[in-house]
Amino acid sequence: MPITPDQQAEIDAQRSATSQTLRATSPGAEAHLYKAHGLLDHGFVRLIDYMGDDGAIVQAARVSYGRGTKAVQNDAGLIRYLMRHWHSTPFEMCEAKFHVKLPVFVARQWIRHRTANVNEYSARYSILDREFYIPAPEHLAAQSVVNNQGRGAVLEGEEAARVLDMLKADANRAYDHYEEMLNQDGQQGLARELARMNLPANVYTQWYWKVDLHNLFHFLRLRADAHAQFEIRVYAQKMCEIVADWVPAAYAAFEDYRLGGANLSGKAIDCVRRMIKGEEVTQETSGMSAGEWREFQGVLGG
Ligand SMILES: Cc1cc2nc3c(=O)[nH]c(=O)nc-3n(C[C@H](O)[C@H](O)[C@H](O)COP(=O)(O)OP(=O)(O)OC[C@H]3O[C@@H](n4cnc5c(N)ncnc54)[C@H](O)[C@@H]3O)c2cc1C
Numbered sequence: 001m002p003i004t005p006d007q008q009a010e011i012d013a014q015r016s017a018t019s020q021t022l023r024a025t026s027p028g029a030e031a032h033l034y035k036a037h038g039l040l041d042h043g044f045v046r047l048i049d050y051m052g053d054d055g056a057i058v059q060a061a062r063v064s065y066g067r068g069t070k071a072v073q074n075d076a077g078l079i080r081y082l083m084r085h086w087h088s089t090p091f092e093m094c095e096a097k098f099h100v101k102l103p104v105f106v107a108r109q110w111i112r113h114r115t116a117n118v119n120e121y122s123a124r125y126s127i128l129d130r131e132f133y134i135p136a137p138e139h140l141a142a143q144s145v146v147n148n149q150g151r152g153a154v155l156e157g158e159e160a161a162r163v164l165d166m167l168k169a170d171a172n173r174a175y176d177h178y179e180e181m182l183n184q185d186g187q188q189g190l191a192r193e194l195a196r197m198n199l200p201a202n203v204y205t206q207w208y209w210k211v212d213l214h215n216l217f218h219f220l221r222l223r224a225d226a227h228a229q230f231e232i233r234v235y236a237q238k239m240c241e242i243v244a245d246w247v248p249a250a251y252a253a254f255e256d257y258r259l260g261g262a263n264l265s266g267k268a269i270d271c272v273r274r275m276i277k278g279e280e281v282t283q284e285t286s287g288m289s290a291g292e293w294r295e296f297q298g299v300l301g302g
Contacts, residue, residue, distance in 0.1 A: 002038040002101065011036060011046075026053040028245030029096075036099075037238050040231060042131040042204050043101045045238050047246075052094035052213075054079065054249040061090040076249040083253035094213035094247060098239070103133035105201040106232050113219045116211035123205070124193035127182065132171035133202040134164065139230055151230075167202070174198050213250065216243065221258045262299045271296065 003011070014034045029050045036044040058075045059066075061082055082090055102110065111118065121128075140160055141151035155163060177198055181190040211219065220243070222228060223236035244251040264272070267287045274281050283293035 002042050002044040003036045007036075023051075024053045024055055026050065026246050028248065029053070029242075032242050032245060037242075039234050039238060040103070040133055041136075042133065043103070043106075043235070044099075045101075045235055045242075046099040047096060047242050048099050048208065049097040049210075050095065050246060052247075054247045056093050057082070057090045057213075057247070057250055060093040061087070076252070079249045080253045080256070083250070083257045088214045091214040091217065091250065092212040094250070095210060096213070096216060096243070096246065097208060097210040099206065099208055100235065101204055101206045102235065103202045103231065104199075104205050106133075106229075106235070107205050107207070108201070109229065109232050110209075110223075110235075113211075113215070113222075115215040115218075116209050118207050118209055120207040121205055123196040124191075127192060128178070128196060128199065128203060128205075130172075130175045131204040132167075132175075132200065133204065133231070134167050134171070135231075137164070140164065150227075171200060171202065174200055175203075213243075213247065217254050217258060220254075224259070264296075264299070265292070267292075268296050268299075 011034045029047060032047045033050075034046060034048065036046045038044050054075060058064075058078050061078060081087075100110075107120075137160060138154055140155045140163060142153050142155055144150040144152040146152075154160075178195050181195040181198075182192065183189055216239075220236050220240055223232050224240050225233075228236065240251070244255075265288075271281045271286050271288075283290060286293055286296070288296060
């Protein structure tokens, strides 16, 4: 269970207390504030705080004195222009802070994004819960035969059951030993900072993660992408929904230019130009490698 009744009560209490502010607020972000969106079997992502809205982006871009908002249409147009031309600093004026609960192996991928501020739950100070990520049967898949960094068909029957049993048994055995080592009844009890080292990478951790919108978009582009591992992708996809509600114009531009767009190399653009002129271009005449050509075909929908 991602959230206990006590934690839910704390969240409800926080959501029921309001205060006045002169700062810009976003109705979409306010609707998400503090709420836990459950992910995987025990994980969640919550928006804890945010700074700025779509108006803050245009306000910074125009270096204006007031809220900076002209017509909504103009603001959206300016935001699209900024996104299109990689004019990124106005997006850095907005920030979001998330509380994330995630398996350690997902955290290892996530922490590679160095431009965020992170504070993680201390397993030196506190005792970790008996919470391990066990994939749902539909996500228990075989090694991919086409992509070394991916998974293929779903495991079935006896193999699937055996793998699930091993994952559960190993996690429980490791946690039993963790508790046994910590135990101070009739023994000294091993330090928390040492006892944790036998726990597997599917144990859950938590952190607060704060990032500006420019770097958040970079994270989302990489981690909401189909090439990202499913277990981090579900977090990124949920965060995309939150960001879309927080800064709708900026997210729409991001969705169009970054998620929906594609980078074409000089060779690829040359091929497109030749194709438009009616030439039949093949991989052999394109100057591209087989892999590049396959990806180019994918962009063209071929
Ligand atoms: C599908 C996928 C597969 C991956 N596979 C692997 C793998 O097999 N092994 C592995 O180790 N990693 C892997 N990664 C991680 C990847 O290489 C990046 O480390 C990760 O995506 C973070 O990207 P970033 O450095 O651009 O992001 P951030 O750290 O958030 O940085 C954002 C941007 O800031 C700039 N920046 C930040 N810090 C510096 C710096 N110190 N110097 C210069 N510029 C900086 C860069 O422009 C960077 O793009 C994978 C990532 C993905 C999405």
